[in-house]
Amino acid sequence: MFGFSRPRSLFAASTVGLALTLGALSPAQAQDEPRELLNSSYDIARELFAAVNPKFIDWWQAQHDETVSVQQSHGGSSTQARSIMQGLRADVVTFNQVTDVNVLADAGLVAEDWQDRYPNHASPYYSTTAFLVRKGNPKQIENWDDLARDDVSLVFPNPKTSGNGRYTYLAAWGYADQAFDGDKAKIEEYMKTFLGNVEVFDTGGRGATTTFVERGIGDVLITFESEVNNIRNEYGKDDYEVVVPPVSILAEFPVAVVDEYAERNGNEDLANGYLDYLYTEEAQRLLAGFNYRVNDEKVAAEFSDQFPQTELLRVEDVFGGWPEAMKTHFASGGELDQLQRR
Numbered sequence: 001m002f003g004f005s006r007p008r009s010l011f012a013a014s015t016v017g018l019a020l021t022l023g024a025l026s027p028a029q030a031q032d033e034p035r036e037l038l039n040s041s042y043d044i045a046r047e048l049f050a051a052v053n054p055k056f057i058d059w060w061q062a063q064h065d066e067t068v069s070v071q072q073s074h075g076g077s078s079t080q081a082r083s084i085m086q087g088l089r090a091d092v093v094t095f096n097q098v099t100d101v102n103v104l105a106d107a108g109l110v111a112e113d114w115q116d117r118y119p120n121h122a123s124p125y126y127s128t129t130a131f132l133v134r135k136g137n138p139k140q141i142e143n144w145d146d147l148a149r150d151d152v153s154l155v156f157p158n159p160k161t162s163g164n165g166r167y168t169y170l171a172a173w174g175y176a177d178q179a180f181d182g183d184k185a186k187i188e189e190y191m192k193t194f195l196g197n198v199e200v201f202d203t204g205g206r207g208a209t210t211t212f213v214e215r216g217i218g219d220v221l222i223t224f225e226s227e228v229n230n231i232r233n234e235y236g237k238d239d240y241e242v243v244v245p246p247v248s249i250l251a252e253f254p255v256a257v258v259d260e261y262a263e264r265n266g267n268e269d270l271a272n273g274y275l276d277y278l279y280t281e282e283a284q285r286l287l288a289g290f291n292y293r294v295n296d297e298k299v300a301a302e303f304s305d306q307f308p309q310t311e312l313l314r315v316e317d318v319f320g321g322w323p324e325a326m327k328t329h330f331a332s333g334g335e336l337d338q339l340q341r342r
Contacts, residue, residue, distance in 0.1 A: 040090035043204035076204035097163030123252035144175035155218035171249035
């Protein structure tokens with residue numbers, strides 16, 4: 001299995017600024033410098049792509065006899081999408097929610113058919129929402145109903161700013177929908193209590209991790225299964241435990257070429273190659289080593305013992321798709337706002 005390392009001094013650092021000087025080279029300088037691709041990604045993917053990028057560079061060199069470099073920009077996926085619309089010239093996006101790519105498609109920066117360009121609806125890997133609890137699981141957290149108890153405090157990112165947080169909210173709602181057989185009054189009562197137990201709403205997944213691990217706030221951190229396992233591996237398997245609930249949400253990680261900028265940057269082939277690489281067996285094995293679930297059957301079989309069985313609810317099945325979920329739950333005045341006012 002691939003190792004996981006997070007330098008403490010860089011734990012909460014933002015890397016959005018890495019892209020600000022891209023495109024500033026003169027033509028003469030550009031001839032002397034290797035082509036540089038910018039990947040705009042979600043908050044907790046820093047270490048993942050720090051491992052992926054050197055492998056991609058070697059793969060591209062072997063395939064095309066060209067030396068290239070890759071830069072990263074990280075933040076909440078919705079924040080990243082806004083930055084791109086404001087001029088961050090990313091060549092590709094590797095996000096954690098479909099709607100953040102659709103925003104770019106609506107703005108004309110990404111092709112409307114972006115989900116048809118790559119397998120699995122342009123999602124080379126996936127995950128679900130899980131819980132990280134402290135040593136010995138002192139509050140005996142096993143399922144979503146435990147998170148609505150009055151003796152439990154929670155930490156997860158803000159659904160208004162984070163795709164990670166939206167998945168958590170929808171997973172909790174999906175659980176309640178099953179538990180209460182669609183009784184909306186009971187679902188809303190559960191969600192009101194669940195949201196009321198949140199100690200801190202950080203803007204992104206990495207901020208939530210910092211709050212829980214380094215500041216010691218909360219009984220439960222709710223985030224992607226990949227993140228909770230990586231945290232436990234880094235900070236000590238004896239200090240934390242991972243709980244994967246029996247019902248959770250299917251969290252897809254969509255990827256797309258930002259056609260408008262990739263063309264302007266002269267990186268169309270490089271951008272497409274970067275996303276192609278994520279589907280190779282080598283990359284799929286690397287992704288699984290970082291505790292992401294993959295669709296490659298051979299690699300999935302190799303890592304099957306690593307991923308507990310759980311019922312993964314699809315946003316399309318429970319909420320009618322992401323556009324409907326965004327309108328109903330996360331838009332101004334939607335369910336989330338109403339629940340937090342009660």
